[in-house]
Amino acid sequence: MANNIKLMQGNEAIAEGAVIAGCNFFAGYPITPSSEISEYLSVKLPKTGGVFLQMEDEIAALGAVLGASLGGAKAITATSGPGMSLKQEHIGYASMCEIPCVIVNVMRGGPSTGLPTLPSQSDVMQVKWGVHGDHAIIAITPSSVNESLYETVRAFNLSIKYRTPVIILTDEIIGHMREKVIIMEKDSIEILEIKLPSVPPEEYKPYNYLSGKVTPLAPMGEGYRYHVTGLIHGDTGFPSQKTEVIQNAQNWLIDKIYKNVADIEKFEEFQTGDAELLLVAYGSTSRSSRQAVMMARAAGIKAGLFRPITIWPFPEKQIKNLAKRAKIILVPEMNMGQIIFEVQRCACNSAVHGLNIVNGEPITPDQIYDKIKEITK
Amino acid sequence: MIKTKFDYNKYLRQNTLPHIWCPGCGDGIILKSLIRAIDKLQIKKDDIVIASGIGCASRLPGYVDFNTIHTTHGRALTFAIGIKMFKPRLKVITISGDGDALAIGGNHFIHAARRNIDITLIVFNNYTYGMTGGQYSPTQPIGSYATTTPYGNIEPPFDVCDLAKAAGATWVARSTSYHALQLDKLIEAAITHQGFSVLDVITNCHISYGRRNKMKSPVEMITYQKEKGIPVRSAENLKPEELTGRFKTGLIYQKNDAPEFCAEYQKKLELLKTK
Structure with missing residues (x-):
C-alpha cells in the first residue's frame, strides 16, 4: 500500500494521470507555469512507445495533437495564458470536427504576458468563450494534486466519449504545489479505450446529428476513409450550406454536451446541508474557502461550500437548489469577477457577492472570512 | 498495344463533385x-x-477517396506531422496554396523541412489568394498587381524551392500545370522520397491574378508557364540576368542520406526498449 503513495507536484500528477489514461501522444510548446508537464512526458512517453513532440509554436502543438488523434492517439497538450490564446484556433477546429483531445491550461495572470509564475483564475471565461462561433466545451478545475491526476484520466474519458476537446483548467498554485497522491490499481480506474466503429467501413459516417448519440471517431488508416473539415458539414463529413444541415450541426455541438450534463458534471459540497451562506469556489481558491467555512461555522455562521469540479458546463441545477436556502452567496476568485456572473444567473433571488483579489498572491482564508463577516452583518 | 483511358473515378468522390474551381x-x-x-x-x-x-x-482533399483532412489556414503540416509521427506507416501528403504554405503557414513550413519528416508537400503556387478575391501573396512577383497591390507589388517574393532547401528539405522540385507529364513523375518521386519533399507547382489563376496582369485567359497563363519555365539543366548554362523573370523546373535538390525524423524517433524508442 505504501508504494502507492507518492509525493508529487500538481503538473506532474496531470502528466502521470495522462500516462495512466493511456495517453500515447504529446505535443507542446514551452511555457511557464506548465512546462513540467511536457518535461515529465518527454521522459515517460518514449519509454512506452508513445510520441513526444516539441513543436514550433502553440498552434502547431495542438495541430499535431489533432492530427495524431485522428490517427487514433490519446493525445494531450499543455499550456498557459498566452499559449491558450494561440490555441483557440485549433480548439475551435477540434470542437467543429469533434476530435477528442485534452488541453491543460495552468492559469497565470494576464492579459498578455501578464504574470508568468504567479497564480490567477482569469481564463475561466476564455475557456468557455474564447473560440469564435457557437460551441460547447467541457472544462475541469482540480483543487488538489491527487485530484489533478484522476481528473486527467476523466478528461481523456470524456473527450473520447463526447468527441470533444476537454480542458483541464488548473492554476499555478495547484500546478506547482506538492502533495500526497494515492495511485490506485489500474483495474480500479475507468479508462475508455479508442475502438473501431461497430459498422463496416462502407456504412460508416463520421457524424450523425439527429441520432442523439455520439458516433465513434474511426482512427484513420484502418480502412474507414472519411473527410474532416472545419467547414460546417453533414453526417458524411463533407461541407454543406443547406440550412437544415447547418442548424442540425450547430444544435448538435451544444446538445451533445448540455443534454449529458448529468454524466459530465462533478462537484463537491462541504457543509451545504443547512448553509444559509454559500461559498462557490473552484481550484486553489476553494481550499481557502473550505477553511473559511470552518472559521465561519466556529463563529456560528451557517456557512457551506459548493465546489464545481466540472466548471463547464456550469452546474446550474445545484446552484439553483442551494440558493433556495442560501440567500447570501460569496464567490471568491482570483480574477476581476467571472464565475460570479454564472452564479448570479442561477441564484437571482440571492445576494451574490464577489471577492476578487488579483495581486499575484493566493486568496487567504482570513480574507474570505473577513468578507463573510462583512456580508452577513 | 491499345492504351486504355485512365479511370480517375476510382479515386474521386463522385458525391462531392463538381469541384469549386473556376x-x-x-x-x-x-x-x-x-x-x-x-x-x-x-x-x-x-x-x-x-x-x-x-x-x-x-479543397482538393474533399474530392479524393483517401483519409482526408481539410485543416486550418496554414496549419496542414502540423496535422500531417501529428498523424505521421503516430502512424509512420501511412503516406502523408500535404496540399497548400502559396499563401497557405508560405505566409500564414511559413513557420510550419520551415520547421517541417528542418525536421526532414517523411511528408510530401505540394504547393499550388498561383501567386495570389484566389479564394478571397486576389490579394497579393508572398510569391507574387515584384511589380505585378493584385487587389491589394493596386499600384504594383514592391515586396520581394519567396522562392519556394530555395526556402525549402535552406530550411532542410531533402527533396525539392518545381513544375507547372503546363508540364503535366513531368508533374506525374515528380509527384511520384516526391512521394517515394524518404524525407521531407517539397514540390512547387506553378498553377494558373487567370480570374484573380491573370486578368490584373495582362494574362486574362487560361491559355495566356499556361503559355506563361511554358515560356518562363526553364529546365534545371538548361538554366545552368544561362547567366543570372538571362534567368530574370524565369523559374527553374524539374528536380532542384535531392539528398538521400539525411536522417529522417520518424525513423530517428523509432531508433530512440528501440534504444529505450533495450535499456
Whole structure:
C-alpha cells in the first residue's frame, strides 16, 4: 500500500494521470507555469512507445495533437495564458470536427504576458468563450494534486466519449504545489479505450446529428476513409450550406454536451446541508474557502461550500437548489469577477457577492472570512 | 498495344463533385496528376492521408477517396506531422496554396523541412489568394498587381524551392500545370522520397491574378508557364540576368542520406526498449 503513495507536484500528477489514461501522444510548446508537464512526458512517453513532440509554436502543438488523434492517439497538450490564446484556433477546429483531445491550461495572470509564475483564475471565461462561433466545451478545475491526476484520466474519458476537446483548467498554485497522491490499481480506474466503429467501413459516417448519440471517431488508416473539415458539414463529413444541415450541426455541438450534463458534471459540497451562506469556489481558491467555512461555522455562521469540479458546463441545477436556502452567496476568485456572473444567473433571488483579489498572491482564508463577516452583518 | 483511358473515378468522390474551381483553373490538372502518380505507385487508399490548409487548392482533399483532412489556414503540416509521427506507416501528403504554405503557414513550413519528416508537400503556387478575391501573396512577383497591390507589388517574393532547401528539405522540385507529364513523375518521386519533399507547382489563376496582369485567359497563363519555365539543366548554362523573370523546373535538390525524423524517433524508442 505504501508504494502507492507518492509525493508529487500538481503538473506532474496531470502528466502521470495522462500516462495512466493511456495517453500515447504529446505535443507542446514551452511555457511557464506548465512546462513540467511536457518535461515529465518527454521522459515517460518514449519509454512506452508513445510520441513526444516539441513543436514550433502553440498552434502547431495542438495541430499535431489533432492530427495524431485522428490517427487514433490519446493525445494531450499543455499550456498557459498566452499559449491558450494561440490555441483557440485549433480548439475551435477540434470542437467543429469533434476530435477528442485534452488541453491543460495552468492559469497565470494576464492579459498578455501578464504574470508568468504567479497564480490567477482569469481564463475561466476564455475557456468557455474564447473560440469564435457557437460551441460547447467541457472544462475541469482540480483543487488538489491527487485530484489533478484522476481528473486527467476523466478528461481523456470524456473527450473520447463526447468527441470533444476537454480542458483541464488548473492554476499555478495547484500546478506547482506538492502533495500526497494515492495511485490506485489500474483495474480500479475507468479508462475508455479508442475502438473501431461497430459498422463496416462502407456504412460508416463520421457524424450523425439527429441520432442523439455520439458516433465513434474511426482512427484513420484502418480502412474507414472519411473527410474532416472545419467547414460546417453533414453526417458524411463533407461541407454543406443547406440550412437544415447547418442548424442540425450547430444544435448538435451544444446538445451533445448540455443534454449529458448529468454524466459530465462533478462537484463537491462541504457543509451545504443547512448553509444559509454559500461559498462557490473552484481550484486553489476553494481550499481557502473550505477553511473559511470552518472559521465561519466556529463563529456560528451557517456557512457551506459548493465546489464545481466540472466548471463547464456550469452546474446550474445545484446552484439553483442551494440558493433556495442560501440567500447570501460569496464567490471568491482570483480574477476581476467571472464565475460570479454564472452564479448570479442561477441564484437571482440571492445576494451574490464577489471577492476578487488579483495581486499575484493566493486568496487567504482570513480574507474570505473577513468578507463573510462583512456580508452577513 | 491499345492504351486504355485512365479511370480517375476510382479515386474521386463522385458525391462531392463538381469541384469549386473556376473553369480554366490549373488546380484540376495537378489533381489528376496526383491521382495518376498515386495509381502508379499502387499505394492502398487506406494508407494515404491527404491534409490541406485553407484556400482554393486546399479543397482538393474533399474530392479524393483517401483519409482526408481539410485543416486550418496554414496549419496542414502540423496535422500531417501529428498523424505521421503516430502512424509512420501511412503516406502523408500535404496540399497548400502559396499563401497557405508560405505566409500564414511559413513557420510550419520551415520547421517541417528542418525536421526532414517523411511528408510530401505540394504547393499550388498561383501567386495570389484566389479564394478571397486576389490579394497579393508572398510569391507574387515584384511589380505585378493584385487587389491589394493596386499600384504594383514592391515586396520581394519567396522562392519556394530555395526556402525549402535552406530550411532542410531533402527533396525539392518545381513544375507547372503546363508540364503535366513531368508533374506525374515528380509527384511520384516526391512521394517515394524518404524525407521531407517539397514540390512547387506553378498553377494558373487567370480570374484573380491573370486578368490584373495582362494574362486574362487560361491559355495566356499556361503559355506563361511554358515560356518562363526553364529546365534545371538548361538554366545552368544561362547567366543570372538571362534567368530574370524565369523559374527553374524539374528536380532542384535531392539528398538521400539525411536522417529522417520518424525513423530517428523509432531508433530512440528501440534504444529505450533495450535499456
